[in-house]
Amino acid sequence: SKIITDVVCPFCGTLCDDLEVKVSDDGSKIEEVYNACVIGTEKFLHSQATDRLTVPMKKDDAGEWHETSMNDAVEYTAQMLANAKKPLMYGWSSTSCEAQSIGHEIAELCGAVVDNTATVCHGTTLIAVQDVGVPSCTLGEVKNRADRIIFWGCNPAHAHPRHMSRYSIFPRGFFTGKGHKARKMIVVDPRKTDTAGMADIHMQIEQGRDYELLSALRVAVRGAPLPETVAGIPREIIQDAADTLKSGRFVVIFFGMGVTQSLSKNHNIDMAIMLTKDLNEHTKAAIMPMRGHYNVTGSGEVMGWQFGYPFSIDLSRGFARYNPGDSSSNDLLRRGEVDAVFVLGSDPGAHFPFSSVKKIWDLPSVCVEPHYTPTTAVSKLHVPVAFVGVEVGGCAYRMDAVPIHCRKVAEPPEGVLTDEEFLKLVLARVKEIKGVA
Ligand code: SF4
Missing domain, CATH: 3.40.50.740 (Rossmann fold)
Structure with missing residues (x-):
């Protein structure tokens, strides 16, 4: 057998490029996959299935x-x-x-x-980007610089299992030497997902009211008064989230289909991009879609x-x-x-x-x-x-x-x-x- 290094995982948009794959000497059989998450490993091992179709x-x-x-x-x-x-x-x-x-x-x-x-996923994001532009960055910058992370309408613990360990929450980067200890994590999701369970602040938003909560966060970031609750979230929590973001050195908003395909669709993303723009008045901020395939x-x-x-x-x-x-x-x-x-x-x-x-x-x-x-x-x-x-x-x-x-x-x-x-x-x-x- 031989080990092939620096292999890229062709499953999710995280595209992890540190896999090692053990293959037989003639390259006909994959024997083991190292470093990939369980989904990525399955992709490689599925290609070895004995009942695989080989003729049209x-x-x-x-x-x-x-x-x-x-x-x-x-x-x-x-x-x-x-x-x-x-x-x-x-x-x-x-x-x-x-x-x-x-x-x-x-x-x-x-x-x-x-x-x-x-067309059934982040198409709304692409429309919003055409509307208002997009202040984004690379995942390398996230790892090395970001200390305030939002996951809005996405659940990377299951959909992008190595995202948090490689880039966004746990890794120690150049300016983020304390890893997750120096990062604050905010999750916006109507469900108590495994990702939400790890958050410093979980805003358990009412389904489909993302536009209102994004608008309220913009209001809070500007220091203007808020109503008592917005989208089911008490104003104290919204203000706490806004203050947490403003106090960071580098904010990144990751978002998924929970916000791109809920009520208001591309207008939600317009608003999320405008929140990113507002945050740039106070600190450095970027936004990135969690792409699936x-x-x-x-x-x-x-x-x-x-x-x-x-x-x-x-x-x-x-x-x-x-x-x-x-x-x-x-x-x-x-x-x-x-x-x-x-x-x-x-x-x-x-x-x-x-x-x-x-x-x-x-x-x-x-x-x-x-x-x-x-x-x-x-x-x-x-x-x-x-x-x-x-x-x-x-x-x-x-x-x-x-x-x-x-x-x-x-x-x-x-x-x-x-x-x-x-x-x-x-x-x-x-x-x-x-x-x-
Ligand atoms: Fe593959 Fe998992 Fe990395 Fe996604 S997170 S690219 S499925 S190893």
Whole structure:
């Protein structure tokens, strides 16, 4: 066996880059994973599953699954995308930037809508950033400088298990030599989560009233009078939280879907960014979304530099249009405005509303995915591929928008293509069908 060091974990947006993986000498088997949390470890070990699918599976008209060849899988996918009037190409958050870029070229040729998982997650954050800008920083700065940390509507103890130990609460950094002893932690969550249980101040906010509490914190930071309670939180606690933040040397607000997808959506984030701006009158402050999929940030970056917008991009008129709420996946699916669905690097079958999933079931559909998932179950064709970050390298962006190159540590099973290889074959075939050089 040999140990591969400095391996990057391709699971969550923390993108931990200090893993060590023990593999057999020929690279065919992963024997052990060190330093990763339990979720990250499972990602590596899942690739070793003995019941893993290695050949494409196609559903016949009676709903029965049959093995098919890779050539047929490429042909079906290319014909479906090239012949559709307006296909939806969704996902992209669990693959490399290199694969995303090839997928976008196919989308442009086919007049597709390209959308990523931000559409049901931090899309509201991206809209707010376009509204008011974003004062942010890197996770390295958080580790070395931040002494006041807010987790708003997120639960890193479970969703990003090493975030607090590597960057935000426990580590000793250059100017934070006392680690968690010198940091104050504020959690805003209607639930008593494990993260909330560790907080110095837990504001157990009434569900959906984030906008009001953010506004009240801005008032308290300015020293103006507050009503007796706001969003279920007594004014003394709000004032205490505001004073705690103002007394710090470096405040960071981390926030998750509990605030991006609750009532007021992007306006909550507008207000959180404005709170960050206000805090900068007193100390240094930054704000950062807790991104879920390990490369959802990269998908926004690649869409941004290729099309000018970070998600929900409609290319059906030959140029990029962006109108979330109109050009976003669920709206299009539920209104019946797309006529084919291609999914790569995500699982809408598990996370979209039933009415949208039913549309994927009804339409010609392809899911490119190493695992069996609810999306593969409702698609017409399931193409198994190599695990990015395990069996093939590639670029991914951490939640603080720092690009990191993921390493290959093991060989994929024989005959299994990478996302990039499959997309390149589809692109070449689409070009033939469309008569493009
Ligand atoms: Fe992987 Fe996230 Fe766990 Fe780090 S915290 S090891 S990136 S799943």
